[in-house]
Amino acid sequence: MNINGVSVAKAAVKYSIKPEHILLVHDDLDKALGKLAMKQGGSVRGHNGVRSCAECLQTDVMPRLRVGIGRPSGKTSVDRDVLGRFSQEEQKILSGVLEQSVDILLSQLTDKEDVQSPLLPPGGRPALQTGKQISPAKDTTCQI
Numbered sequence: 001m002n003i004n005g006v007s008v009a010k011a012a013v014k015y016s017i018k019p020e021h022i023l024l025v026h027d028d029l030d031k032a033l034g035k036l037a038m039k040q041g042g043s044v045r046g047h048n049g050v051r052s053c054a055e056c057l058q059t060d061v062m063p064r065l066r067v068g069i070g071r072p073s074g075k076t077s078v079d080r081d082v083l084g085r086f087s088q089e090e091q092k093i094l095s096g097v098l099e100q101s102v103d104i105l106l107s108q109l110t111d112k113e114d115v116q117s118p119l120l121p122p123g124g125r126p127a128l129q130t131g132k133q134i135s136p137a138k139d140t141t142c143q144i
Contacts, residue, residue, distance in 0.1 A: 005052030006141055012057060019057045023108060024064040025101065026050055029078065031068025034093040036100055038108070039064045056142035065104055067097060
């Protein structure tokens with residue numbers, strides 16, 4: 001998942017999809033488990049998969065659905081927590097999140113005319129107006 005940008009960029013080229021029309025869905029350690037938020041482009045916020053997409057697409061305009069997973073408690077490492085399985089209690093929370101996520105994503109796909117949709121923060125701008133060009137890192141494999 002940390003180099004998913006290669007596949008995303010190849011699909012974007014093959015199907016002539018502009019980066020601002022690609023919806024990324026990713027986990028977010030800084031949001032509590034089950035919390036959802038749309039982000040209209042901008043910083044990758046330390047997420048390696050989002051970074052890979054931004055580098056390979058050479059822009060950060062992609063709208064994103066951030067799905068909260070919360071930070072690990074105790075001495076559990078972030079890597080181990082992110083790659084681990086959800087507990088039964090967490091799975092119950094996440095089943096409702098899946099339905100909400102689908103609703104949000106469908107709304108994003110069908111409400112393109114309404115730039116000020118409820119998913120954008122007040123005064124929010126569409127991704128086209130906020131993006132910046134990003135050069136691929138020297139050590140990435142973003143060859144398309």
